[in-house]
Amino acid sequence: MINRVWTAFRRAAGLVAVGVCLWALVAGGPARAVEPVEGPTLTIGITQFPGNFHPAIDAMMAKKYILSLTRRPLTAYDADWHLVCLLCEELPTLENGGARLEDIPPEESGLGDGKGMAVTYTLKAGARWGDGIPVSTRDVVFAWQVGRHPDSGITNGELYRRIRAVEVHDGRTFTLHLDRVSFKYNALNDFKVLPAHIERVRFEADPARYRTLSAYERTTEAPGLYFGPYRVERVTPGVSVSLVRNETWWGKPPVFGRIVVKAIENTSALEANLLSGSIDMIAGELGLTIDQALALERRHGDRFQFLYRPGLVYEHLDARLDDPILRDVRVRQALMYGLDRELITGQLFEGRQPVAHGPVSPLDPMYAAEGVPHYQYDPARAKVLLEDAGWHADPSGVRRNADGEPLRLTLATTAGNRIRELVQQVLQSQWRTIGVEVRIDNQPPRVLFGQGLSRRTFQGLALFAWISSPDNVPRTTLHSAMIPSADNGWAGQNYTGFANPEMDRLIDALEVELDPAARAALWRDLQALYAERLPALPLYFRANTHVLPRWLEGVRPTGHQDPTTLWVEDWRIGPGGPLDGSGGGLLDGSGGDP
Structure with missing residues (x-):
């Protein structure tokens, strides 16, 4: 749907001269043709295509993986699971004075207790959008206005x-006044800075239709939408x-001319x-399953490195x-x-x-090892529960x-x-052995995530x-409060529709x-409640497998939602790479259709 709208807009703009002028004015210039670039091309394979390209609308790893080549969040968790600044100069903390507690009017307090926080950030010096406009506090304020x-x-x-x-203190320094005290007060990973000089006119024209009016959907290739090491050149x-x-990236120059x-x-x-x-590599964030990777490594371990x-x-299984x-x-x-x-993970992986016994991994520091119910395989008990629920077996x-x-359920996946x-x-x-029929109804990822779940x-x-x-x-x-609906603009990711006052209280x-x-005690209670009420059915925790050419260095898998592409400028070409004279399947970046 989004891509059809985008294509129609492009055609109309090509026919109407006024439309071309408006596009150039609002979107930072027309999309550029594929041009020759200096340096080799790296081709990456992933298993999904983004449902859209707006950084703050819909959560999908395929989009985040790609946009992390073109943007930097204010903060992120690195490969060592430490919170770090990427778009800010220094991480503000209570200890260094960058954050402080403050008393606020009770009516402005999210919890009604009159307690809040003030957290100050300074944007990276030299940060600029792809059209040369500095990334500034104006963009921060605009993103806040859109987000709320x-x-x-x-x-x-x-x-x-x-x-x-x-x-706002100046063009780069700003203070966020929070409506509550929070232990994650300085983590702004999800705060998406937006180009006010491009997006403001589109947003103010019709906030309810901003999802489709955004330049990220209408003119995805406009350079002014991006401020990372790369910009989007073309979308197929x-x-x-x-x-x-x-060309306006302010950090360490990346080695690849095109990705x-x-x-x-x-x-x-x-x-x-x-x-x-x-393709030259398979991203671990959206790539092969572990069984495929293990089999591939046994056959071709000499050709690739496996991380x-x-x-x-x-x-898991979200339940409607x-x-x-x-x-x-x-x-x-x-x-x-x-x-x-246990049989599934043993035989398949x-x-x-x-x-998984719940949504919290044993690798996470808040995992509760005790006090949380676990579901072991017990088909006899399953049958008793179904009988109690009024589902009786026929001959x-x-x-x-x-x-x-009949007790018949639909099961969808990617x-x-x-x-x-x-x-x-x-x-x-x-x-089937406990009397439950299942009908498979699979969908392409962009359909399942873009419509089936988000709507x-x-x-x-x-x-x-x-x-x-x-x-x-x-x-x-x-x-x-996070159940997507037409009333809240389909915001939130509580796709199951789970509404439990005790869960709300624990989260708050x-x-x-x-x-x-x-x-830690609150985390234990949350995990116990999750296991009791089962808004979703836990299956297992996945290990990501990155399959890389042997000459590619500097890729550090994170194991969490911040992808490796946030640090693409650290990727290097080692011995045997294209700059060594052996291409390894890489294009030379001399133009054409990659």
């Missing part, structure tokens, strides 16, 4: 609404995104493209809780007892991907309710992902992964608790 607007559709609008005011919808060095990210949604085809030289990083990738079958917690609990997840073994309706489709078949088979049109169960940051409070996925309390011991 109820009709804008910004995914994590809650982050912006918690900022009472933005105090559903196929690839070509990026070239950003092409290709979306190959079938993982078997992704592997074939790697072996044929059509395995366990992390915070939570593979307003579904008449799934709204009964006894049914959800029965589904958990009917799954032999050689035990390298641990069973054929199919369970039906008092009206004779089409073409071989391991997820295999997991689906296992789930279907195991649940809550999916039915039954959806199999996908959440990728989080360390110590991440799950407000957007579990708080009742967690965010403002500064004492580590008290916070």
